[in-house]
Amino acid sequence: MRRRRISIVLILFVMAVLLNLPLPAEMAVRQAVGENVAPFQNVMSLAVHHAVRVLALVRRASETDEDIRRLEEEIAALRMELRRREADSSDAAELRQLAGFVRQSASRMALCQVIARSEISGWWQTVRLNRGRRDGLDTDLAVVTADGLIGKTISVAEHSSEVLLITDPNCRVSSRVPATRGFGIVQGAGPLREGVAGLELLYAPGMLRLQFAARDLPLRQGLEVVTSGLGGVYPEGLLVGHVVTAGIDPSGLYQQADILPAARLDELRHVFVILKDGGRQP
Amino acid sequence: MNFIVMALLLLSAAALQTLQPTLVFMGQAKAPLLLAVTLYYALRREKSRMLLAALLAGMIQDGTSLIPMGVSSACFAVMGLVVSRFAHVVSSDHPLSLSLIGGGAGVLLCLSLWAWLSWSGAIRYGAGWALTKTFWTAVLGMWTAPLVYIAACGLDGYAGNILTRESVSDIEP
Numbered sequence: 017m018r019r020r021r022i023s024i025v026l027i028l029f030v031m032a033v034l035l036n037l038p039l040p041a042e043m044a045v046r047q048a049v050g051e052n053v054a055p056f057q058n059v060m061s062l063a064v065h066h067a068v069r070v071l072a073l074v075r076r077a078s079e080t081d082e083d084i085r086r087l088e089e090e091i092a093a094l095r096m097e098l099r100r101r102e103a104d105s106s107d108a109a110e111l112r113q114l115a116g117f118v119r120q121s122a123s124r125m126a127l128c129q130v131i132a133r134s135e136i137s138g139w140w141q142t143v144r145l146n147r148g149r150r151d152g153l154d155t156d157l158a159v160v161t162a163d164g165l166i167g168k169t170i171s172v173a174e175h176s177s178e179v180l181l182i183t184d185p186n187c188r189v190s191s192r193v194p195a196t197r198g199f200g201i202v203q204g205a206g207p208l209r210e211g212v213a214g215l216e217l218l219y220a221p222g223m224l225r226l227q228f229a230a231r232d233l234p235l236r237q238g239l240e241v242v243t244s245g246l247g248g249v250y251p252e253g254l255l256v257g258h259v260v261t262a263g264i265d266p267s268g269l270y271q272q273a274d275i276l277p278a279a280r281l282d283e284l285r286h287v288f289v290i291l292k293d294g295g296r297q298p
Numbered sequence: 299m300n301f302i303v304m305a306l307l308l309l310s311a312a313a314l315q316t317l318q319p320t321l322v323f324m325g326q327a328k329a330p331l332l333l334a335v336t337l338y339y340a341l342r343r344e345k346s347r348m349l350l351a352a353l354l355a356g357m358i359q360d361g362t363s364l365i366p367m368g369v370s371s372a373c374f375a376v377m378g379l380v381v382s383r384f385a386h387v388v389s390s391d392h393p394l395s396l397s398l399i400g401g402g403a404g405v406l407l408c409l410s411l412w413a414w415l416s417w418s419g420a421i422r423y424g425a426g427w428a429l430t431k432t433f434w435t436a437v438l439g440m441w442t443a444p445l446v447y448i449a450a451c452g453l454d455g456y457a458g459n460i461l462t463r464e465s466v467s468d469i470e471p
Contacts, residue, residue, distance in 0.1 A: 020346045027349040031375060034357070034368030042367045049361025053312055057362075060313035136316045137363045137370075138328040138431070139411065139421055144316075144362075170364070178364075185422040 047173035050144075054176040058131045058146060073099055113162055114286055123251060125160075125288040126151055131176070133284065141184040141204065143167075143284055148175045156249045158290045164255035164278030165189070165243060166287060177289075181281055182224060182256065190246040191226065191256055195239050200229035202241060202256055202275060224257055224275035227265065235262035235273050251290060299457045304351055307335050307450055312358045325431030329438040330404050332359055333374060334446035337403055340378040341385050341396075342451065342460065348378045364420065365411070373410050377403045393444040400443020401436040408432040 037045065073096050114127065128151075132144035147153055149172050157169045159179045167187060171178040180187050183204040191202045205223040226241060239259040245252025255278045262273035311331035320326040332355040339348040356371025381399055388395045412428040415421045423431075454460045 020344065023346045024349055027346070027353050028375075031353055031356075031368060031371050034371060035366075037367055045357075045367055046361050049357055053309070053358060053362050056309050056313050057316055060317055064317055132316045132362075134316065134318070134320055134326075134328075135363045136312060136328070136332075136359055137365055137411070138320055138326045139415060139423075140364050141326075142364070186420075 043171075046171065050171070050178070051148075051173045051175055054131065054144065054146075054173075057144065061131050061133075069103065110286065114288070124291045126153060126291055128153075128159075128177075128287055128289055130284045130287060135178075140186070141181040142170070143179050143181065143287075145169075145177045145179060145287065145289070146175070147289070148173045148177045150174050152291055153177050153289055154292065157292065158243075158250045158254060160254055160288050160290060161279045161284065161286070163280065164257065165250065166277075166279045166281060166284065168249055169289060179287070182277060183281060189250055189256060190244045191241050192244040193226075193229070193233065193235065193239050193241055193259070196233050196235065198229050198233035198235070199244055199246075200226045200271075200273075202226050205274070223260075224277055226259070226262075226273040226275050227270065229271040229273065231264065231269070231271050233271055235259055235271060237261065241275050300347070300459050303450075303453055303457050303459060304339075304347070304354070307338075307446075307453065308332065308351070308354055308358060311335050311355070311446070312362065316362065323430075324434035325427055327408075327431045327434035327438060329442040330400075330407060330435060331442055331446060332356075332370075333377065333403055333407055333439065334400060334442045335450065336374045336378045337381055337396075337399060337443055338447050338450040340381040341399070341447070342454075345379075345382055348382055349375055352378045365415065366418065366420070369411070369414055373407055376410075377406060396444040396447050397440040401440040403443075404435040404439025405432055408435040 034045070073092075126147055128145040128147045130143050131146045135142040143166075145153075145159075153169060153172050155169050155172050158165065159167050159169060165182060167179045167181040167184075169177050170180045181204070182189060182202070185204045187204050189202040190199070192199045202224050205225045226235075229235065237259055241256045241259065243250040243252060243254040243256060257275040257277040260274040260276050262271060264270070265272040311334070315328055315331045318328050320328060336348065336352045336355050339351040352374035353371050356368065356374045359365065359370040360367045381403065388399070409428070409432055412421070412423070412432070416423070416428075451460070
């Protein structure tokens with residue numbers, strides 16, 4: 017009984033200490049926990065990925081007619097092999113495309129794999145990558161795909177890192193619209209916006225909002241929005257997205273526009289972290 | 299063996315909670331699996347184990363998200379203490395009781411996290427979005443709590459940490 021009381025007091029003490037940790041210690045604890053959970057997440061993520069692929073194959077195979085089942089079994093096995101090869105070939109094509117993107121880019125980049133697509137509590141829009149400080153990554157580095165900007169690193173541990181997506185309301189990107197030579201701030205519009213209707217609510221890709229653009233800027237649908245290079249986090253000229261609609265903001269002083277991100281944030285598998293000059297290419 | 303089962307439950311819950319896809323119309327709510335593990339310990343095990351589970355579950359949630367360290371642990375511990383306080387007055391084995399406990403705890407957890415994170419300026423979501431998320435967290439919590447309870451009971455029973463109905467019936471008079 018006495019031992020239990022001591023352990024209860026000890027646990028409550030640890031909780032109180034956790035709540036009052038100074039920032040460096042909090043970061044150290046956070047990184048230690050993240051590092052230890054990341055391999056488990058990685059394994060589960062891979063298992064789910066392969067299970068979904070196998071289930072898709074099984075579902076296709078089960079649609080065959082009962083009468084020719086025996087023959088279909090043989091075909092299904094061949095199909096399975098073919099699809100495995102197709103998937104491998106598709107992965108290779110994707111990696112070739114990414115390699116081409118790296119060659120044509122002037123910046124030094126680290127190729128990373130997404131090991132967790134959403135954050136555990138659901139309060140932020142983040143993804144976790146399989147590379148960290150040991151691979152030359154640091155906080156506040158731009159993260160891109162071949163299609164465009166996806167976010168920035170916000171927390172970096174030894175072997176993994178957390179990326180805040182541009183669709184999160186906490187993420188702000190200094191941007192410009194090259195066609196109009198205008199500037200503005202792009203911010204995640206959050207998951208629920210006024211005027212969003214229908215199927216978009218089921219699994220919205222996440223929208224962005226360009227704010228504080230000059231009133232007289234001729235913003236129209238389809239115009240490209242790129243990073244301005246101001247602010248120090250995002251290099252100049254990264255494609256952020258395209259203008260969907262534009263209008264005067266509620267204050268009447270500026271113009272605002274809804275932006276559709278150029279990168280497919282719901283299909284992230286491989287991404288690039290743009291390293292700073294001193295960064296080591298892994 | 300107790301600690302291994304607890305670690306296995308918490309790590310599995312954390313991985314599944316992270317991998318869950320979220321839907322925008324549900325306020326990006328996730329099934330509160332880590333909370334459900336804490337509730338299992340609150341209903342079935344002694345207070346010290348419940349507090350240890352709450353501490354570790356909170357550390358995992360905070361360590362793999364942007365929530366300030368210790369906040370989730372404190373929330374889980376409070377939920378666990380409240381539930382364990384009233385565990386003897388409810389039929390904790392009944393799925394309906396577990397559903398109600400899971401839903402209620404989900405509501406409290408979601409609202410308290412929203413209040414805490416908004417107050418500290420860590421998130422920028424309005425009350426409407428928070429209520430949507432809370433509602434769906436409660437719905438998911440109602441489903442999750444009984445399932446996690448059954449799974450955890452089975453695992454703890456298999457490991458010999460608790461007496462299950464089967465193990466009791468095996469005892470010869």
